[in-house]
Every structure is written in structure tokens, then in C-alpha cells.
Amino acid sequence: MSILTRILGGSKTASTQPETPTLEPPTPEETVPELTFLGFREASPVCAAADAIGLSNKEIAKIFKISCQDVERMRVRDDKLDDKAEAFLKFVTIFRTFMNDDPSLMRQWLRTENMNFGGTPIEVMTRRGGLTLLRRYLDLVVDRRDQAHIAHVRDEQQ
Secondary structure, eight states, X not given: OOHHHHHHTOOSSOOSSOOOOOOOOOOTTTOOOOOOBTTBOOSOHHXXXXXXXXXXXXXXXXXXXXXXXXXXXXXXXXXXXXXXXXXXHHHHHHHHHHTTTOHHHHHHHHTSOXXXXXXXXXXXXXXXXXXXXXXXXXXXXXXXXXXXXHHHHHHHHO
């Protein structure tokens, strides 16, 4: 019996007597994989990513220059991603790795004034080219950290 037939309580063949609907859970072979991004069930990968790093709807709206109602619509509708959304997703991927996926550390860094940017990283995201600037900054910091680690390992080996 197909999953749709099971959910709707019907059968594949017509019957003279109505069948009592049963709502048995589908078997693993019949389940359709759910679309997830970063472990969240959201229609919008942007909202899932924003949730993962602790951004509010108001902050998402400010970054993408849309209304809070539009953010709510994004949560239930899968719209085509624009360039800014793509840049945001790239930033979040690097950022989560850099912060070891620690939610409190991510929230703190995003909301702390940073002399390198002249504001908080959330404020920088609202500026034109801000997401690219933040991504490049993280790339540099990660690169320096990796170089320092390599130098440390070499020193220990000698």
C-alpha cells in the first residue's frame, strides 16, 4: 500500500463497502526524506541558518531589508535565493565552524562591538557588502589560526 493511500485511509482497489481509515505510521521505505538545513526543518535555508546562529526575525528583516511579515512568510515558503541570501549562507557556514557551533559564543560575537568593523557584526551585515567583509575577515582569522597551529606543531617536532 502506498504512503498516500495509507495516510488517506483508502485502498488501491475499489470496494463496495467503505474502508475505515487507519492512520498507521509509514514504514521507513515509504517515508519521503524531509528537507532540512543545518538540522532545522524550515522552508527557507536562510531562516534555518539565522536560527542556528541566534538571529531574531527583526534582525533577519534588517539584514535583508524586508519586513518581519516577509520573514514569517520565508519560514513557510521556499523562495529562490538571491545573491545576498547566498552570501549569508556562506558566511553562516564559515561562522559556525569558526565558533565550534557554540550558540552562546555565536550570539555574543555577533552582538559585540568590533573595532575592525566600526560596529557589531549584525550591523555590518546590514551594510552593502557587509556579509562578504565578514566572511573575508573570518577566512583571514581562520587562516592565521591554522598557520599558528602549524608553526606550533613544527616547533614541537624539532
